[in-house]
Amino acid sequence: MANLSNDILYAALNELSVGIIIIDEQQQVVFFNQWLSDHSGLYLMQQEGKPLDIVFPQYLGSRLSTACESALSLGLPSRLSNTFNPTPLPLYQKNFLGDDKHLIQQQISVKKIAIDSSTPLCQIVIDNVTHMVKKEQTLLKLADENKIQRQKAEIANKSKSQFLANMSHEIRTPINGVLGMLTLLNDTQLSKTQQHFSKLATVSAETLLNLINDILDFSKIEAGKLDIESVAFNLADCIDETVQTMAIKAQMKGIEVIVDRTALIDESVIGDPSRLKQIISNLLSNAIKFTEQGEINIKVNTTEVDTTHLKLLVNVSDTGIGIPRQKCSDLFDAFTQVDASTTREYGGTGLGLTIVRQLCQLMGGDIEVKSKQGQGSQFIFHLLLDKDDHIIPPLKAFNEKPVLVVDSNVNSGQMVSRQLQLWGLDVELCNAKSEMKSLYSKIENNNFSVLLIDASIDTFLLENIFTSLANANKSQSNKTQVILLTRMDNSYAKSSALLTSLMTKENVHTLTKPIVTKSLHRKLTLSYSSESRLSELDDNNKAFEFQSFDDDDDEQVKILLVEDNRINQEVALGLLRKIGYRADVAKNGLHALELLQQRQLSEPYQLVLMDCQMPEMDGYQATIAIRSDDQYQLSSQVNIIAMTANTMKGDQEKCIAAGMNDYLAKPINPSLLAEKIAFWLAH
Numbered sequence: 001m002a003n004l005s006n007d008i009l010y011a012a013l014n015e016l017s018v019g020i021i022i023i024d025e026q027q028q029v030v031f032f033n034q035w036l037s038d039h040s041g042l043y044l045m046q047q048e049g050k051p052l053d054i055v056f057p058q059y060l061g062s063r064l065s066t067a068c069e070s071a072l073s074l075g076l077p078s079r080l081s082n083t084f085n086p087t088p089l090p091l092y093q094k095n096f097l098g099d100d101k102h103l104i105q106q107q108i109s110v111k112k113i114a115i116d117s118s119t120p121l122c123q124i125v126i127d128n129v130t131h132m133v134k135k136e137q138t139l140l141k142l143a144d145e146n147k148i149q150r151q152k153a154e155i156a157n158k159s160k161s162q163f164l165a166n167m168s169h170e171i172r173t174p175i176n177g178v179l180g181m182l183t184l185l186n187d188t189q190l191s192k193t194q195q196h197f198s199k200l201a202t203v204s205a206e207t208l209l210n211l212i213n214d215i216l217d218f219s220k221i222e223a224g225k226l227d228i229e230s231v232a233f234n235l236a237d238c239i240d241e242t243v244q245t246m247a248i249k250a251q252m253k254g255i256e257v258i259v260d261r262t263a264l265i266d267e268s269v270i271g272d273p274s275r276l277k278q279i280i281s282n283l284l285s286n287a288i289k290f291t292e293q294g295e296i297n298i299k300v301n302t303t304e305v306d307t308t309h310l311k312l313l314v315n316v317s318d319t320g321i322g323i324p325r326q327k328c329s330d331l332f333d334a335f336t337q338v339d340a341s342t343t344r345e346y347g348g349t350g351l352g353l354t355i356v357r358q359l360c361q362l363m364g365g366d367i368e369v370k371s372k373q374g375q376g377s378q379f380i381f382h383l384l385l386d387k388d389d390h391i392i393p394p395l396k397a398f399n400e401k402p403v404l405v406v407d408s409n410v411n412s413g414q415m416v417s418r419q420l421q422l423w424g425l426d427v428e429l430c431n432a433k434s435e436m437k438s439l440y441s442k443i444e445n446n447n448f449s450v451l452l453i454d455a456s457i458d459t460f461l462l463e464n465i466f467t468s469l470a471n472a473n474k475s476q477s478n479k480t481q482v483i484l485l486t487r488m489d490n491s492y493a494k495s496s497a498l499l500t501s502l503m504t505k506e507n508v509h510t511l512t513k514p515i516v517t518k519s520l521h522r523k524l525t526l527s528y529s530s531e532s533r534l535s536e537l538d539d540n541n542k543a544f545e546f547q548s549f550d551d552d553d554d555e556q557v558k559i560l561l562v563e564d565n566r567i568n569q570e571v572a573l574g575l576l577r578k579i580g581y582r583a584d585v586a587k588n589g590l591h592a593l594e595l596l597q598q599r600q601l602s603e604p605y606q607l608v609l610m611d612c613q614m615p616e617m618d619g620y621q622a623t624i625a626i627r628s629d630d631q632y633q634l635s636s637q638v639n640i641i642a643m644t645a646n647t648m649k650g651d652q653e654k655c656i657a658a659g660m661n662d663y664l665a666k667p668i669n670p671s672l673l674a675e676k677i678a679f680w681l682a683h
């Protein structure tokens with residue numbers, strides 16, 4: 001380094017792409033490199049020895065001059081950012097000298113250079129940061145624009161949700177009226193033709209409701225407004241209930257529905273039972289829709305993921321029309337159907353599977369399809385559930401009693417046999433079609449404790465089975481018990497004299513298909529116990545029956561219905577009458593407060609059914625007044641159930657926050673209404 005000549009150093013400094021000025025203690029220019037010449041238009045040689053404030057009058061009293069003084073006198077280095085003064089010296093882009101539009105933005109470093117102690121010098125290095133600043137400004141502008149766009153999108157999203165909430169409310173309100181009125185109409189004396197018309201109108205209204213629910217769900221998912229609940233529920237019951245409510249449609253088409261949950265322990269889990277039901281209902285309803293003959297199998301199992309999580313795996317397969325392989329991957333996209341003719345023939349929106357997939361993904365899982373045209377379809381989904389600490393004890397086992405299962409459906413027979421074996425029974429399975437000949441002797445020669453017989457087998461076969469059974473029972477002290485597996489609509493049983501007479505026999509019990517594990521266990525327990533058949537509970541029928549109340553009870557219950565819509569008033573009153581209650585009507589929140597006050601001393605109301613959106617005073621305001629205003633002190637504890645068409649995320653919470661006890665979405669489900677009323681009257 002020491003050998004470098006001054007010429008070389010001088011040339012190197014002149015080649016630099018930063019500006020360099022060196023000044024002495026008097027702030028006179030000692031050196032000025034080429035870059036400065038190029039950007040200031042001043043000649044290098046002419047500047048040496050001149051005070052810097054003469055070369056650049058802007059220097060006088062500037063931050064730069066203060067920095068140079070500090071460097072020279074105290075040795076303090078400085079870096080002058082361009083934020084406060086972007087162009088401290090008049091320096092321009094090379095080809096635009098003197099044009100203020102092309103002043104360059106400068107970042108300046110100032111440092112003392114001491115060659116020996118007697119000649120302190122100060123070096124000023126000037127960086128052109130114009131490009132960097134421009135880039136920063138562009139980025140900032142973009143960020144601002146993004147922010148504005150984001151704000152705009154947020155506002156649009158809010159309006160969309162608000163629109164959805166309004167639409168949901170506006171559409172549900174009249175559908176509630178239509179469905180409710182039809183329910184009431186169906187209870188009146190109707191001619192056959194009228195019944196037919198009313199049934200068709202009900203189906204159409206229900207279809208419309210499903211359609212609206214689908215579109216709303218889809219939009220809610222899109223807007224990120226769909227909430228997944230976390231409540232404790234029994235997985236097996238949830239699946240059984242869903243299949244039970246749908247199976248009748250399949251059975252009416254002559255399709256066998258088989259639920260195999262032998263691989264599922266009775267699990268108490270935490271998750272969203274309504275969304276799980278929605279997924280299964282959707283897949284099942286498609287399976288029923290696209291299958292003309294054969295069967296639908298629902299296989300369920302759970303595996304442990306870790307100490308706190310379970311993976312639920314459900315496989316819904318059918319023997320229907322199937323799906324061409326190349327179409328399978330698109331089915332989960334919105335508004336996709338296999339082809340346009342599907343809509344013509346089967347209806348639908350092509351939204352069901354999209355919603356199903358989104359729901360699975362929201363619950364930590366996914367769904368796939370396996371299908372071939374003409375060869376049925378399989379939809380397999382899985383999702384994650386939290387384990388609940390609450391342990392349900394397993395159903396009691398029976399010790400190795402011999403049982404015979406006679407089913408015309410292979411899968412159904414195998415599933416039942418597997419289930420019975422799990423309960424410790426010694427099971428023999430007989431296919432009603434192929435093993436007919438050996439069947440009779442088997443019955444006569446084996447001392448079966450229970451015979452499970454599919455009631456849909458050939459009448460001749462059924463008759464012979466019972467004859468063989470009568471022969472066997474002659475030589476046995478214990479009569480063999482029979483569980484007849486019937487279908488839900490039971491219409492064929494009514495038309496068969498044989499079945500009707502068999503059902504009245506003392507040792508014959510009935511159980512509807514699809515078989516619910518718990519009901520099967522109960523029937524077996526009943527068969528093995530000495531209890532009379534008269535006390536037998538027909539679970540399947542009971543679940544769908546309305547509770548009826550004594551007249552005396554009705555008179556004591558005081559319900560106030562707060563509802564502004566005339567038709568919905570009629571609907572609610574009709575439904576209440578049907579389940580054994582009467583109610584007074586208030587046409588808005590104000591009217592409700594009036595009635596509550598009038599009645600609080602004499603006959604206070606025990607329950608209020610409160611609509612939310614009403615003119616003059618809405619349900620939220622009315623509830624707040626009831627709970628907090630001294631005028632209604634005597635009624636302040638009355639139970640209030642919201643009955644509203646507001647079904648968006650947060651609506652239920654809004655009702656509870658206002659002080660209501662419970663929430664019912666419109667259209668009102670009559671059995672849920674009965675359940676909630678009974679619950680709140682008891683509390």
Ligand code: ADP
Pocket residue numbers: 286287290318320321322323331336337338339342347348349350351352353354376377
């Ligand atoms: P939708 O049934 O309302 O049209 P989905 O999203 O539920 O909408 O189904 C989309 C399409 O996938 C259906 O139109 C049908 O073409 C096909 N599909 C769904 N499930 C089945 C099934 N089990 N068998 C045959 N095709 C099916």
